[in-house]
Every structure is written in C-alpha cells, then in structure tokens.
Amino acid sequence: MTDTTDNVVVLDSSIEDALNFDGLRLLAVASSQEARISIETYLKGYEGVEYELLNQREFEQHGVTVNAEIPDVLVLEVKDATDAEVHIEAIRAEPELEFLHICLLMKSPTKNAIVNLLRAGADDILSLTPNEIELSSSLARSTVNRAVVGDDRNAASRRRTIVFIHASGGAGATTLAVNSALQLQKEAKRFGGNACLIDLDIQFGDADLQLDLPMRSNLFELVKSPDRLDSRMLENLMIKGPDGLHVLTSPDEPLPFDALEKSTVEKVISLARRHHRYVVIDMPITLTSWTDSVLKAADCIFLVTQMNVLALRSARRLIDTLQEENLGGKSIMAIANRYPSKGQGRKISIAEAEKMLRVSINTTVPSNFGLLINSLDQGVPAILQQPTSKYSRTIDELLESASAKPATQKKRSFGGGLFKRGDADV
Structure with missing residues (x-):
C-alpha cells in the first residue's frame, strides 16, 4: 500500500483517492496513555x-456503538494475540458486526500472530502507537470496502444470503x-462487487457441471485443516x-456430511458474506448437523418443490421438521418449479398445493x-442462453421477492430496473 524513500512514507494512488x-x-478503545494520545x-x-x-472498562459497558449506531471501524488496543482472538471471536459472532472493520493495536506482534489474527477475522494489525500513515491506510481500506457495498449503513441490508433447499431429488x-x-453476479458488478455460489451438497452436487467449470474445489482441505x-x-x-461468478463446488469424491464441522460451515458463510455482495447456497436433500446454521444465516430461504403429491408430501414433512427448529423467525418461501401451463395440463392447483x-x-x-435440457447438456445456464425467456424473467421475479426486508426495515428494491426485461418469450 505504501512506498518508503529516504524514510518518507508515500501513499499510493488507491489510498490517496480514498482519504x-x-x-x-x-x-x-485504548487503555494505555501512549495509545490514547496517538489515536486522538x-x-x-x-x-x-x-x-x-x-x-476497556468503558467499552465493556458501552458496547460497539457510536451515538447508538454501529460504527464502520473499530480501533482496538489488545494485550496480546490471545486477548485479540477473544475479542475478534465475540465480535464476529454478532451478525450485525459481521462487516465491521477491525483494526488491532498491538505491541510487537510476531509474524505468526499477525497471520493468525488476520485469519481469525481482523482487518488490520497496527503498532501500539500508530502514526498518521498507518491509521490513514487502515481507514482508507475500510472506506474502499464501504464504497463497494454502498452507502447503506445497515450491514444486514448491504448483502444478501439466499438458500435453496429441496425435499426430494429432481x-x-x-x-x-x-x-x-448468475443474475445476482450481474447485479453485484453494478456496485463494484460480486456474487458467489456455494454448493453444499458435498456428496452429489453438480453446480460445476451446470456451469461447465474446468475443475472442482478441493474441499478436502477444509476437512483436513479447518483451522487454516x-x-x-x-x-x-x-x-x-x-x-466472474465465484463458485465453491462440491468435491470430486463424495464426502460424508459430518466430515464438515458445523463451525467450519458457519465460518465459510461468514467469510463469504464479508467478501461477496450476494451469497447463494445450494443445500443437499439430507438434513445435517449444520443445516440449521445455514438456514439461520440466510436472509431468504427458498423451498423448491414440484407440483405432484409425492413431492408436496415430502416438502410438507421438511417444512414441519424445519419449523420445529428455532430459525430466528425466518420464514420459508415455497417455489413451485416446472409448473405446467394451461396447455400442458394441470392436475394440482396452487390453492390445493x-x-x-x-x-x-x-x-x-x-x-x-x-x-x-439444452442448458444442462451444454453447460450454459438458461439465463445466459435465453436472457429474455419466460424462465429467465421468472428468475428476476424470484430475486425481487428475495429483496423483501423484515417489517422493521424499510423495503428496498433489489435492483430496480435491472430485472425489467423485454417482452420476448420462448
């Protein structure tokens, strides 16, 4: 970020532009006099x-707010790496603090400590008495991230996590x-961000085939070394x-679902949310030890079913099971997939379903x-093959519904005119 010449530190253009x-x-938050004087x-x-x-004592009583609002940046003095990890874990466990820029002040941190703290969720580690260049660089990085996600101060409304679940195969x-x-990736790029797709069907997931990807993710690394x-x-x-869509695929060889620890899945989602404007998660049919963690992290849960008795019965049983869990008040939105038109003959009505x-x-x-079928055979998703088709326009409508905020928040359009297409159909 910086260059030093004759002991003069010069900010590069990306920092200068963000000042x-x-x-x-x-x-x-600083208790030592030298840190307080330097910061102020x-x-x-x-x-x-x-x-x-x-x-520190005032911080414990005050909490993470500035004039009763969540700040953009927390500058926190810590005693050592252990003290820092405790604070980071507590902060990152709070959903509303998920995107808070954490800048730690430490006295003589080791290289290993710095690496571990960055992995734990810190954004910057500075000296105990940071100079203006250090502090400016950290604030500039937080400002750049704030610009990417937009001016909305409510972190929960900046980004969306959408989960697709299904009770039966096919x-x-x-x-x-x-x-x-893919549609959300197009939307995210308008704001300088991106979207990601996480295929959590680690036994038989096939998102990679539908996207014709050249390889699969090596999820064995997560299983072998979750601490990394x-x-x-x-x-x-x-x-x-x-x-440019980022995809975490299922592995080449099927894994038992308990191979992924609950804490690992939670961290995957947390990290993905911090670095991607939109996170889309495809779930396996099987209920796992981490199913509830994924659903609790979701802003929108779509249950996909077909319109036949067997599929609807399976969907009903899944809904009953999930509603017994405490999902934090989140509701499940049902999607009737492959819904036949009048000419194709309908046997079960929407009201009956x-x-x-x-x-x-x-x-x-x-x-x-x-x-x-053509899309699956070619590995080119329908929304790319025929972006003005009725199917593609329905994806737009689906995502519009996913933008709805809880009653306590103001409803905001998910992308305005982006999802308004032409009148062409297939």
Whole structure:
C-alpha cells in the first residue's frame, strides 16, 4: 500500500483517492496513555470522522456503538494475540458486526500472530502507537470496502444470503440456484462487487457441471485443516465461473456430511458474506448437523418443490421438521418449479398445493423442458442462453421477492430496473 524513500512514507494512488472520510463512524478503545494520545492526535485531524475514544472498562459497558449506531471501524488496543482472538471471536459472532472493520493495536506482534489474527477475522494489525500513515491506510481500506457495498449503513441490508433447499431429488433447486447466482453476479458488478455460489451438497452436487467449470474445489482441505480457513483460503478454493461468478463446488469424491464441522460451515458463510455482495447456497436433500446454521444465516430461504403429491408430501414433512427448529423467525418461501401451463395440463392447483404445504407458494417457475435440457447438456445456464425467456424473467421475479426486508426495515428494491426485461418469450 505504501512506498518508503529516504524514510518518507508515500501513499499510493488507491489510498490517496480514498482519504475522504466524510461520514465515517469510528470507535477507538485504548487503555494505555501512549495509545490514547496517538489515536486522538490523529483523529482530531480527520474532518468528517465521527468518533468516540473509550478505555476497556468503558467499552465493556458501552458496547460497539457510536451515538447508538454501529460504527464502520473499530480501533482496538489488545494485550496480546490471545486477548485479540477473544475479542475478534465475540465480535464476529454478532451478525450485525459481521462487516465491521477491525483494526488491532498491538505491541510487537510476531509474524505468526499477525497471520493468525488476520485469519481469525481482523482487518488490520497496527503498532501500539500508530502514526498518521498507518491509521490513514487502515481507514482508507475500510472506506474502499464501504464504497463497494454502498452507502447503506445497515450491514444486514448491504448483502444478501439466499438458500435453496429441496425435499426430494429432481426438484430443480440446483438449477434455480445456479441461474439466480448468475443474475445476482450481474447485479453485484453494478456496485463494484460480486456474487458467489456455494454448493453444499458435498456428496452429489453438480453446480460445476451446470456451469461447465474446468475443475472442482478441493474441499478436502477444509476437512483436513479447518483451522487454516481464512478469506484467502476460501477464495483459493473457489472456481471462477461465467461473468466472474465465484463458485465453491462440491468435491470430486463424495464426502460424508459430518466430515464438515458445523463451525467450519458457519465460518465459510461468514467469510463469504464479508467478501461477496450476494451469497447463494445450494443445500443437499439430507438434513445435517449444520443445516440449521445455514438456514439461520440466510436472509431468504427458498423451498423448491414440484407440483405432484409425492413431492408436496415430502416438502410438507421438511417444512414441519424445519419449523420445529428455532430459525430466528425466518420464514420459508415455497417455489413451485416446472409448473405446467394451461396447455400442458394441470392436475394440482396452487390453492390445493398451498393447503397441503400450509405455507404460501411464493413463485411458480414455468416448465420449459427443451430450454433446460439444452442448458444442462451444454453447460450454459438458461439465463445466459435465453436472457429474455419466460424462465429467465421468472428468475428476476424470484430475486425481487428475495429483496423483501423484515417489517422493521424499510423495503428496498433489489435492483430496480435491472430485472425489467423485454417482452420476448420462448
């Protein structure tokens, strides 16, 4: 980020461009006098920064807020690496603090300590008395990230995690997940970010085939060394798909579902959410020890079913099972996939299906056997093959419904005019 010549530190252009800190909220926690003096000296010189400076005891009573709002940056003095890890774990465990930029102040950290703390979730590690260049660089990085995710201060509304589940094989959930992820990648690029698709069917997942990817992710690395998991490792495991979509595929060889620890899956999702504007997760049919963790992390849960008695009965049983779990008040949105048109003959109506499921059917996805078979055979998703088809427009509608916020939040369009297409159909 910087270059030193004759003991003069020069910021590169990316930092210089990001030195506008207007509206930045910062909470600094420092107990030692030297750290407090250093921080306050420089913060007073940053116009537009709203900040509070607390000691450790005040921090424990005050919490992570600035004027009752979550800050953009936390500058935290820690005694050692162990103390730092305790703080990071507690902070990252809170969903509303998931995207908080954490800057640690440490006295003489070792190289190993720095690596481990970055893996644990810290964003920067600075000296105990950071100079203006160090602090400016860290604030600039937080500002760049803030610009990528937009001006909305509510971290939960910046990014979305959408989970597709299904109660029976052949429901078409993976196909919907793949096409949705590609459409969200297009949307994310408008804001300078990206989307990712996580295939958690680690036994028989086939998202890679639908995207015609050249290889699969080596998830054995997660199984063998879950403690090594950090942002860099996760990104290295992901495969680049069409339009820059990042994909964590299922492995080459099937894994037992308990091979992935619950804590590992939770960390995968947390890291993915921090670095991707949209996260789409395709779940296996089997219920696992980590199913509830995935669903609790979701902003939207889509249950995909077909419109026949066997599929609807399986879907009803899955809904009953999931509703017995505490999902944090999240609702399950049902999708009727491969819904036949009038000319194709309908046997079960939407009203009858909703009565069987005891939940509303959110979206009906039209049956288009020819398009989807051709898509699967060629490894080119339908939304790329025929972006103006009725099927593709239904994906838009599906994602619009996923943008709905809880009643306590203001509803905001998921992308405005992006999802408005032409009138062409297949």
